[in-house]
Amino acid sequence: MERAAGIVDEDAPAQCYAELAATERSLLIDVRTRAEWQFVGLPDLAGIDRELKLLEWIVFPQMTPNATFGEQIREVVEAAKPERMFFICRSGQRSLAAAQAAAHVGEEMGISLHCTNVTEGFEGDLDPEGHRGRLNGWKATGLPWRQG
Numbered sequence: 725m726e727r728a729a730g731i732v733d734e735d736a737p738a739q740c741y742a743e744l745a746a747t748e749r750s751l752l753i754d755v756r757t758r759a760e761w762q763f764v765g766l767p768d769l770a771g772i773d774r775e776l777k778l779l780e781w782i783v784f785p786q787m788t789p790n791a792t793f794g795e796q797i798r799e800v801v802e803a804a805k806p807e808r809m810f811f812i813c814r815s816g817q818r819s820l821a822a823a824q825a826a827a828h829v830g831e832e833m834g835i836s837l838h839c840t841n842v843t844e845g846f847e848g849d850l851d852p853e854g855h856r857g858r859l860n861g862w863k864a865t866g867l868p869w870r871q872g
Contacts, residue, residue, distance in 0.1 A: 730827025734820070734841040737862045740810050743840070745772040749807040753777045753800070755822040756813050756846065757784035761872040764847065767812065768868040775804070781818045793822070797829045801837065812842040812862065815849060 735743065744750050752767055757780055769776050779796050782789060790796075800806070809826060811819035823839035830837030846869075848861025857863050 730830045730836050731838045732820075732823050732827045732841070733839075734816075734843045736843050737812075737860075737865045737867055740812075740840060740842045741772070741867050743808070744769065744774050744810060747808050749805060750810065751775040751777055751800070751804060751806050752810045752812060752842075753779055753797075753822070753826075754812050754846070755779055755781035755819050757782060757787075759784045760814065760846075763872065764814075765863070765869045766872050767846065767862055768870045771868055779822075781813065781822045793825060794829050797826045798833065801830065801833065801835070806837075808838045808840065810840045810842055813845050814847045814856070815845040815861070816841060816843045817845075819845060 744752060751774060752769060754776060761778055767776055777800055779793060780790050781793060811823040813819035820841040823841045827837050827839045844861040846862045847856035848859050848864050850856055851859040863869055
């Protein structure tokens with residue numbers, strides 16, 4: 725039996741937000757830590773009526789890989805049956821690894837998942853002064869967000 729191959733691609737925050745809005749069965753998975761959600765903020769999808777899922781890729785405060793991430797993705801897929809899943813972290817690195825892992829979970833389930841990494845992440849790259857949230861990313865782009 726041949727496994728379904730998943731799709732992993734990347735788009736900038738504004739494009740991801742537009743595609744989330746345009747794709748009815750889509751959701752955003754924030755893979756940052758609980759501390760980041762609470763102290764830095766969260767994407768706000770209320771204006772486009774989409775769901776935000778919070779699944780740590782690295783578990784705070786131990787800062788160890790989330791051993792149940794694959795199971796959590798499986799539960800999300802079985803419950804939501806998403807057409808497309810978008811993944812976001814602080815700067816786009818953890819979320820790319822999470823998107824790839826989710827696509828692999830889909831392959832194990834025998835389905836093709838379309839997983840998109842939000843490049844630049846929630847806070848974006850460091851600016852010349854060493855600060856995030858000013859140069860690029862979800863917040864700097866002016867997309868909706870709220871304090872956790």
